[in-house]
Amino acid sequence: xxxxxxxxxxxxxxxxxxxxxxxxxxxxxxxxxxxxxxxxxxxxxxxxxxxxxxxxxxxxxxxxxxxxxxxxxxxxxxxxxxxxxxxxxxxxxxxxxxxxxxxxxxxxxxxxxxxxxxxxxxxxxxxxxxxxxxxxxxxxxxxxxxxxxxxxxxxxxxxxxxxxxxxxxxxxxxxxxxxxxxxxxxxxxxxxxxxxxxxxxxxxxxxxxxxxxxxxxxxxxxxxxxxxxxxxxxxxxxxxxxxxxxxxxxxxxxxxxxxxxxxxxxxxxxxxxxxxxxxxxxxxxxxxxxxxxxxxxxxxxxxxxxxxxxxxxxxxxxxxxxxxxxxxxxxxxxxxxxxxxxxxxxxxxxxxxxxxxxxxxxxxxxxxxxxxxxxxxxxxxxxxxxxxxxxxxxxxxxxxxxxxxxxxxxxxxxxxxxxxxxxxxxxxxxxxxxxxxxxxxxxxx
Amino acid sequence: xxxxxxxxxxxxxxxxxxxxxxxxxxxxxxxxxxxxxxxxxxxxxxxxxxxxxxxxxxxxxxxxxxxxxxxxxxxxxxxxxxxxxxxxxxxxxxxxxxxxxxxxxxxxxxxxxxxxxxxxxxxxxxxxxxxxxxxxxxxxxxxxxxxxxxxxxxxxxxxxxxxxxxxxxxxxxxxxxxxxxxxxxxxxxxxxxxxxxxxxxxxxxxxxxxxxxxxxxxxxxxxxxxxxxxxxxxxxxxxxxx
Numbered sequence: 001x002x003x004x005x006x007x008x009x010x011x012x013x014x015x016x017x018x019x020x021x022x023x024x025x026x027x028x029x030x031x032x033x034x035x036x037x038x039x040x041x042x043x044x045x046x047x048x049x050x051x052x053x054x055x056x057x058x059x060x061x062x063x064x065x066x067x068x069x070x071x072x073x074x075x076x077x078x079x080x081x082x083x084x085x086x087x088x089x090x091x092x093x094x095x096x097x098x099x100x101x102x103x104x105x106x107x108x109x110x111x112x113x114x115x116x117x118x119x120x121x122x123x124x125x126x127x128x129x130x131x132x133x134x135x136x137x138x139x140x141x142x143x144x145x146x147x148x149x150x151x152x153x154x155x156x157x158x159x160x161x162x163x164x165x166x167x168x169x170x171x172x173x174x175x176x177x178x179x180x181x182x183x184x185x186x187x188x189x190x191x192x193x194x195x196x197x198x199x200x201x202x203x204x205x206x207x208x209x210x211x212x213x214x215x216x217x218x219x220x221x222x223x224x225x226x227x228x229x230x231x232x233x234x235x236x237x238x239x240x241x242x243x244x245x246x247x248x249x250x251x252x253x254x255x256x257x258x259x260x261x262x263x264x265x266x267x268x269x270x271x272x273x274x275x276x277x278x279x280x281x282x283x284x285x286x287x288x289x290x291x292x293x294x295x296x297x298x299x300x301x302x303x304x305x306x307x308x309x310x311x312x313x314x315x316x317x318x319x320x321x322x323x324x325x326x327x328x329x330x331x332x333x334x335x336x337x338x339x340x341x342x343x344x345x346x347x348x349x350x351x352x353x354x355x356x357x358x359x360x361x362x363x364x365x366x367x368x369x370x371x372x373x374x375x376x377x378x379x380x381x382x383x384x385x386x387x388x389x390x391x392x393x394x395x396x397x398x399x400x401x402x403x404x405x406x407x408x409x410x411x412x413x414x415x416x417x418x419x420x421x422x423x424x425x426x427x428x429x430x431x432x433x434x435x436x437x438x439x440x441x442x443x444x445x
Numbered sequence: 446x447x448x449x450x451x452x453x454x455x456x457x458x459x460x461x462x463x464x465x466x467x468x469x470x471x472x473x474x475x476x477x478x479x480x481x482x483x484x485x486x487x488x489x490x491x492x493x494x495x496x497x498x499x500x501x502x503x504x505x506x507x508x509x510x511x512x513x514x515x516x517x518x519x520x521x522x523x524x525x526x527x528x529x530x531x532x533x534x535x536x537x538x539x540x541x542x543x544x545x546x547x548x549x550x551x552x553x554x555x556x557x558x559x560x561x562x563x564x565x566x567x568x569x570x571x572x573x574x575x576x577x578x579x580x581x582x583x584x585x586x587x588x589x590x591x592x593x594x595x596x597x598x599x600x601x602x603x604x605x606x607x608x609x610x611x612x613x614x615x616x617x618x619x620x621x622x623x624x625x626x627x628x629x630x631x632x633x634x635x636x637x638x639x640x641x642x643x644x645x646x647x648x649x650x651x652x653x654x655x656x657x658x659x660x661x662x663x664x665x666x667x668x669x670x671x672x673x674x675x676x677x678x679x680x681x682x683x684x685x686x687x
Contacts, residue, residue, distance in 0.1 A: 012457035015593065023602035036502070409499060414505075419498065 008335060018241040036419050037429035039411035040376050042403050045110030046323045050316040050390035052240055058307040063222035066091055068209030070185045071225045074201060081199040085190040085221060089367035092218055094186040103179035110172035121164035124158040131155035194223040197305050222305060225234040227297045229261060229309045231288035241266055247313040263313060265294035316390045322402055323395040324373055328410045330417055332383055374409040374420050381409055448474045456590045459646045463585055463653035471580045476587025480554050483594045484659045485549030490601040495542040499608040507535060561586040564649050568665050575655040585650035589643050596639030614638045631681055644670045
């Protein structure tokens with residue numbers, strides 16, 4: 001009985017022990033490495049156009065905000081929003097009665113000043129004659145010196161009065177002209193041929209205006225024959241933009257129509273760079289630095305100010321260059337033996353094409369991450385440092401590190417950006433591969 | 446019988462061990478030590494399992510496949526599926542999986558022993574008309590759970606070798622593309638040899654504690670196990686369907 005128990009124990013423990021040892025040995029020997037499913041593609045040559053994509057709005061080349069220089073009630077408003085106007089057409093009339101009264105008052109003052117001048121001239125003539133007669137008598141010692149001095153003084157006073165009267169006329173004339181000018185300003189005429197694109201005031205509304213400052217914004221008149229796309233471009237790309245570069249323009253409202261244009265004005269300073277102090281800091285912290293670029297539309301269409309537009313500006317064009325799909329380029333910490341070939345992302349001035357590779361790269365490693373692609377070598381991925389050139393929507397130009405015909409890993413996104421390491425076992429997954437441009441996460445820009 | 450001897454002999458001569466449990470005074474070590482051992486093994490297994498890229502890849506693949514099925518059935522759009530996948534990826538990083546896995550392993554180690562002890566106590570009381578002290582039932586289930594702990598080790602080794610998290614010492618091992626929404630696959634997965642072994646040993650323990658024949662006691666425990674497993678399979682299928 002006892003030996004039977006011992007035999008039973010021996011058998012059971014042996015079976016358990018053998019099972020565990022067998023499984024462990026199998027595990028250690030097999031050391032199965034998971035093959036990462038990937039899609040691959042051969043490196044090829046192609047023509048590439050580097051584009052910078054930017055969003056913005058359609059704006060007229062010429063547009064004028066109409067605001068009054070005099071205050072008052074609008075008594076005539078013969079235009080409506082969207083109406084075409086010719087240069088010189090009446091846009092607004094402000095109640096003129098007050099300004100007519102001012103003009104009449106100024107005119108009366110002017111006439112009064114002119115009458116004053118006539119009086120002064122007559123008095124001066126009389127004083128001058130008196131002076132000349134007394135001077136002659138004084139020279140002959142027939143009148144006293146005190147009397148002569150009195151007459152001379154009277155003469156000088158009358159001369160001064162004449163000058164004063166002349167100045168009063170000038171003043172009155174200027175006031176009259178000013179009053180007439182104000183009266184003229186009660187009627188506002190279109191300064192250009194165009195369209196009333198925005199009408200903010202209405203008949204009977206009181207508007208305010210001064211000659212020195214902008215008054216009430218009554219309306220906007222714009223020439224819609226010539227339109228611009230005003231787009232915002234980030235600081236990384238603005239250095240690539242030059243005047244005269246061609247652009248493809250897509251207006252959201254005209255999905256079926258493609259427009260073209262040319263860059264003609266590039267902002268020298270970023271948006272908001274003119275602001276100072278805390279407001280500038282707040283603005284900077286809230287949005288990326290953007291520069292305004294103007295692109296002139298080549299085509300005429302029923303574009304309206306404020307429509308959303310997407311511009312693809314062609315910045316560089318190269319023919320027959322080695323190119324790889326954008327999704328295939330990623331970054332990894334450099335290996336020691338290829339650090340001399342490394343292209344440091346921080347120094348390259350180019351955008352980081354993919355998130356850094358390993359799951360937890362240290363700060364030091366992240367700073368020195370290099371751009372790599374994974375080539376296919378006997379079922380394994382090989383990390384290949386590359387130098388990248390220009391890019392378009394789908395491809396990066398490779399200037400160094402690859403040759404035409406090399407087979408590289410082009411997907412999936414996770415495999416390239418995280419899972420693959422140098423020497424990783426891979427398996428070609430043809431079922432779910434996406435062509436360049438279809439990988440929603442692959443694009444670096 | 447010393448604790449270590451009990452823990453070893455439960456694999457080979459469980460009847461003797463349970464006789465000793467019935468005869469001896471209550472020994473908390475008989476259930477506490479197996480639970481702690483299960484906690485250690487469960488923690489290590491979880492950490493190893495979720496450190497394996499192939500396992501993580503397989504889990505991602507399973508999730509993506511399930512999501513794709515939902516899209517094909519028209520329950521969700523591709524955009525919703527992509528969004529859901531991004532969200533799931535956020536909350537299933539290796540670290541989160543490890544932490545939640547370890548917590549789960551610790552919880553299961555305790556709950557399993559106490560739950561089975563309660564089941565034995567209840568079966569004895571209601572169906573065998575025998576009063577079994579709960580602590581004695583706890584000692585039996587604690588010692589029997591060592592077989593489950595051994596099963597954990599075997600499962601870990603199988604998962605590493607087969608490169609998939611669904612590789613267990615069950616009939617599902619033969620299914621290369623295990624689908625959690627497939628009821629047959631779930632049933633095959635439930636037919637776990639180590640579990641069956643443990644249930645039989647639990648049946649033996651119940652027989653020794655109550656004094657009823659082994660066949661009757663083991664039949665009861667086995668029936669309870671199948672009911673419990675069926676409920677879990679149905680719940681799993683329901684969750685997968687949702």
